[in-house]
Amino acid sequence: MGTYVDIHGVLPDNTALSEYGVQPMDENFSKKPLKWAELGFQYVKTDFRYSAIFQEGKWLPGSLVSEENLIIHEGSPSLHYAQQCFEGMKAQTTQDDRVVLFRPNLNSERMNRTASRLLMPEVPHKLFIEAVEEVVRANYAWIPPYGSGAALYIRPMLIGVGENLGLKPARAFEFRVFVSPVGPYYKSSGLAAISLAVSDFDRAAPQGTGSYKAGANYAGGLLATLKAQELGASEALYLDSASHRFIDEAGSANIVIVLKTGELITPSSEAILPSITKRSVMEIASEQFGIKTAERAIDLRVEFNSFAEMGACGTAAVLSPIGRIYFDSEWHILNGDGYTVGPVMQKLYDSLVQLQRGEVEDKFCWLHEVKI
Ligand code: PLP
Numbered sequence: 001m002g003t004y005v006d007i008h009g010v011l012p013d014n015t016a017l018s019e020y021g022v023q024p025m026d027e028n029f030s031k032k033p034l035k036w037a038e039l040g041f042q043y044v045k046t047d048f049r050y051s052a053i054f055q056e057g058k059w060l061p062g063s064l065v066s067e068e069n070l071i072i073h074e075g076s077p078s079l080h081y082a083q084q085c086f087e088g089m090k091a092q093t094t095q096d097d098r099v100v101l102f103r104p105n106l107n108s109e110r111m112n113r114t115a116s117r118l119l120m121p122e123v124p125h126k127l128f129i130e131a132v133e134e135v136v137r138a139n140y141a142w143i144p145p146y147g148s149g150a151a152l153y154i155r156p157m158l159i160g161v162g163e164n165l166g167l168k169p170a171r172a173f174e175f176r177v178f179v180s181p182v183g184p185y186y187k188s189s190g191l192a193a194i195s196l197a198v199s200d201f202d203r204a205a206p207q208g209t210g211s212y213k214a215g216a217n218y219a220g221g222l223l224a225t226l227k228a229q230e231l232g233a234s235e236a237l238y239l240d241s242a243s244h245r246f247i248d249e250a251g252s253a254n255i256v257i258v259l260k261t262g263e264l265i266t267p268s269s270e271a272i273l274p275s276i277t278k279r280s281v282m283e284i285a286s287e288q289f290g291i292k293t294a295e296r297a298i299d300l301r302v303e304f305n306s307f308a309e310m311g312a313c314g315t316a317a318v319l320s321p322i323g324r325i326y327f328d329s330e331w332h333i334l335n336g337d338g339y340t341v342g343p344v345m346q347k348l349y350d351s352l353v354q355l356q357r358g359e360v361e362d363k364f365c366w367l368h369e370v371k372i
């Protein structure tokens with residue numbers, strides 16, 4: 001347990017550090033002196049990241065490295081043609097001081113689904129999980145303690161590297177995992193309602209890459225986010241690009257809606273990222289609370305008056321209640337004043353985070369412990 005002495009900046013491979021005689025330093029058994037509760041969603045440099053290279057058709061042994069900068073060829077396809085993808089996960093300290101990941105197998109599967117779509121090699125499941133575990137373990141001192149409200153955000157990424165100019169797939173790839181302690185994604189303290197503004201831009205074409213976690217989707221969304229923020233919204237809400245009627249998703253989260261009938265619905269769309277948090281919230285709603293759930297096309301303008309509550313789900317966003325939506329040149333208010341957290345969002349949020357923090361029995365078997 002603790003932080004490790006890494007003399008060369010690179011450790012030989014991804015086997016447990018202790019097997020190489022790398023010993024934890026006593027003073028690093030303690031956590032870093034961060035103001036955990038004041039953290040936002042920003043990069044904080046930690047001690048270790050993991051890197052593995054794919055070349056000549058195979059993965060070479062990976063290792064923990066201390067250097068946070070990458071040196072890659074200027075012709076790398078990830079830089080020019082966005083041949084890259086990423087994942088987002090969190091490690092949390094539980095009430096009984098264990099360190100846990102939330103459904104990491106689903107992130108591994110999703111990364112490989114994206115990799116295949118972008119003609120990149122799959123990251124073997126074992127490599128993915130071991131890399132994540134190694135980085136979390138090596139950065140133990142940076143994992144926010146239980147009760148701080150913060151978590152260790154984990155960013156696995158896969159990038160096409162090496163000399164290239166024409167539009168063709170890279171021949172070499174780097175799989176890297178880095179971590180950063182983070183607080184809430186949206187600026188707020190505790191559970192507070194956010195607002196979204198419907199974007200005039202499209203995020204994803206029906207048969208495009210919207211359902212994959214490809215960086216290119218996010219570059220195209222930066223201007224949409226800026227425009228939404230200029231209107232006073234937390235971020236952009238996208239409608240389907242074919243008809244501009246049906247709700248797709250927000251820039252960094254899927255949408256769930258509680259209807260006045262009590263039913264919980266979520267958009268079905270080929271163009272949205274399949275959110276692991278959304279899937280979990282829908283499962284909690286149906287299996288724990290017996291709420292009727294459905295995944296279907298949702299026409300924003302036609303159905304808005306039947307909405308009781310809305311939420312944005314994601315690893316970074318957790319479950320953020322949505323209080324106001326801007327569309328057709330005006331704000332549309334949900335749940336009373338647009339600032340109050342509705343009762344269903346509150347109970348779904350509570351159940352989700354209690355589960356993630358090990359405060360209740362893990363009856364869905366969603367937690368994956370990282371042995372420290
Ligand atoms: N939609 C988009 C566009 C995202 O970037 C994310 C974040 O990962 C999500 C949805 C939520 O997905 P997950 O709950 O798996 O983090």
Ligand code: COI
Binds near residue numbers: 315
């Ligand atoms: C996540 O929630 O993990 C994401 O990747 C969203 C990102 C925009 C921060």
